Amino acid sequence: MLEAHHYLGSGPLCGAQLRYLVRSEHYGWIGGLSYSACARRVESRDEWIGWTEEARKRNHTFVINNSRYLIAPTVRVKCLASHVLAKCQTRLVDDGERVYKYRPVLLETYVERGRFSGSCYRAANWKYVGGTEGRGRKGTGATVKDVYVMPLQKKWQAVLCCCADGKVHVRQRVAQKEPRDWIEAELGGTKLGDARLTSRLLEMTGMFYDKPLANIPQACGSVSATKAAYRFLDNENVDWKAILQAHYEATEERVKENSLVLVAQDTTTLNYSTHPNTQGLGPIGTKSKKVRGLMVHDTMAFTESGTPLGLLNVQCWARDGIGSKHERHKKPIEEKESWKWVESYHAVSQVQKRCRNKSLLVVVADREADIHEVFAEQYNTPDGAQLLIRAERSRNRTVVDDKESCEFLWTKLEQQPVIGTREILIPPSEKRSARQAILMVRTVPVTLRPPMLKKNMPAVRVWAVLAQEVNPPIGIDGLEWMLLTTVAVKHEKDAYERLEWYARRWGIECYHRIIKSGCRVESRQLESARRLCNALAIDMIIAWRIHYLTTLGQETPDVPCTVYFSDSEWKALTTFANKVKEPPDLPPSLNDAVRLLGKLGGHLGRRGDGHPGSEVLWRGMSRLADIEVAYELYTT
Known part of the structure; x- marks a missing residue:
């Protein structure tokens, strides 16, 4: 089975080995797993364990590698892969002792990036500890893989780090040097298989x-x-x-x-x-x-x-x-x-x-996320993230009460009393101007029924919040939000808070404008989609950084600008923008620095102009890069 369906085949495997086939009463033979000796040296794994060189040589046999794992491609059962992993590891310890006369203490596996996501291991509570360096037995050029581990007993470190003197020696982690700038702090740990x-x-x-x-x-x-x-x-x-x-x-x-x-x-x-x-x-x-x-x-x-x-x-x-x-x-x-x-x-x-x-x-x-599968996933993941999703009216969602009577979601909410009104800022977009909207709010807990064609899915208990605009401007459709959330709404202030949370979603739309207009990703002229995606990854991180500056300057205006700007950047900025020869002794506040940067990008800074936006800031950053070079040449 592994030879036919696994991209690496069934082997060869190294050292001590255990193999399992997976059989289902309904589907027959559905998969297989192979375990073998662990890799001798993996920096991220060894650092996580705390291995000294002596302890690694002495105890590496207690670590077992899940070297092959396959669920037949014809079998599609939710959570099956993680369930099989959990079932297998309960047997593995006893089988290892029976066959090789010692009990394994730790499992490891390596998931190839770009080919697999490792979701079944994460769902089975395996721990991600880092990545490989992209070096195989034949040197560099191997694919980079994510490293996952699973302890098989509580005192695993006492076994793996025990040395010949009978004492546990745990290697201290090497202190990391301070990154020279935000780029190294953000991306210095990227694993691409080659430090170059x-x-x-x-x-x-x-x-x-x-x-x-x-x-x-x-x-x-x-x-x-x-x-x-x-x-x-x-x-x-x-x-x-x-x-x-x-x-x-x-x-x-x-x-x-x-x-x-x-x-x-x-x-x-x-x-x-x-x-x-x-x-x-x-x-x-x-x-x-x-x-x-x-x-x-x-x-x-x-x-x-x-x-x-x-x-x-x-x-x-x-x-x-x-x-x-x-x-x-x-x-x-x-x-x-x-x-x-x-x-x-x-x-x-x-x-x-x-x-x-x-x-x-x-x-x-x-509204596009208003599909029952998302709510069912949250229902089946009690320790997962919570949800706040705007409902799509055309889906005609139905809810049930304690008496199993059924009615449409919108009908249910519109029958509820108005608990109050809330004023909210609607930001500008291509189709509308910014405005303050007054919303009347209703709320009630409801149980969402699964769609007719998906009756095998669970009904999900959520809180619904309906907000409808009062007296919208003439010629403009009034704002209407039907929000479904798994976070409890017990009081009036909770409902208002959920509205404010949803309004923060506009931040990702602003981010998309920065990607397209600020980083101009659609103007990249490359020969393949793969190259475009590689460039896009860099541009997305840069766009986040620009977006971060735009909002940070408004949220924490009084902190020193060194939380964002390097010393050479703020000194070059202040001397050029203020037309002085020497920078101030102390760095300006973040708000002052952002306004100076906006000035470089064309922001006039008049009383009614507000805070510099993303567009003028990225224009200002383009100019600041050249100004910083000139400043460093002038001062050295």
Whole structure:
């Protein structure tokens, strides 16, 4: 079975080995697992264990590698893969002792990035401890893999770190040197299989960040640097998912610093129709428009006040074609684009589990996410993230009460009394101007029924909040939000708070404008979708950084600007903008620095102009990069 269906075949395996076949009463033989001796040296694993060189040589046999795992591709049962893993590891300890006369203490496995996500291991409570360096037995050039481990007993470290003197010696972690700038702090741990590729990534990110409006040759500044950038984007060991993985990990650290984190999901399209020679694109929009490009579904974490903490999940793909509605109904949810919402929720839930004692994560999404599978996933993941989703009226959702009577969701809410009114700011968009809207609010707990064709799914208890605009401007449709949340709404202030949470979702739409207009990702001229995705990963991190500055300056205006700007940046900025020869002795506040940067980008700073926006800030950053170079030449 492994030989026929596993991409690595059934072997060869090294050292002590155990093999299992998986059989179901209903499906017959459905899968197989192989275990073998562990890898001798893996830096991320050894550091996590705390192995000294002596302890590693003495005790490495107690670590068993799950070297092959397969569920037959014809079998599709939810949670089956993680269930089989859990069942197998309960047998593994006794079988290891029976066959090899010792009891395994720790399991390890290696998941190839770009090919698999490792979701079944995470669901089975395996722990991610880092990545490999991309070096195999034959040297560099091997694929980079994620490393997962699973302790098989509580005192595993006492066994694995025991030395010849009978004492436990745990290696102290090497102190990490201070990163030289935010780029190294964010991406310095990227695993691309070769340290030179990581260095090139940091260099390219710096060049793209200094000139966010420039194309690749303009940003690189020389023929040699441009050629190196194109080689990097085309390198088979460079994977956009690996680039973003380092950013995800940095985002998670920022998430842990906040007790409440709002995680917005949204989908956008990237139009590359002006580049007809680019390979690997797919249709976007309708058949009649014949527009080609890429689909991007991203998930960004925000503080309660709206400061973006970074991305937690990105999915990027090219459509094979635009199918008919009839064809889509025949497909299982895992094969539909709608699965993106479930996959993203699952990624956020993994972060929630790791932050369970520090942060509450609430996934916020628009009407497209109003599919029962998302609510069912949350229902089946009690320790996962919470949900706040705007309902789609055309879905005609129905709810049931304690007496099993059924009625439409909107009918149920419109029968409830108004608990109060709330004023909310509606930000500007391409189709509307900014305005203050007064909303009348109703709320009630409801139980969502699964759709008729999905009766096997659970009914889900949620709180519904209906907000309808009072006296909207003439000629403008009034705002109406039907919000469904798994976070309890027990009081009037809770309902108002959920409205404010949902309003933060606009932050991800602003982020998409920065990606397209600020980083100009749709102007990238590359030969393949894979190269575009590699460049997009860099641009998405830069766009987050610009968005972060825009909101941070408003949220914490009085902190020193050194929380964002380097010493050379703020000194160059203040001397140039204020037309003085020497910078001040102390750094200005973040608010003052942001306004000076906005001034470089064309922000006039008049009383009614408000805070500098993303567009003028990224223009200002393009100028600041050159000003900083001139300042350093002048002062050295």
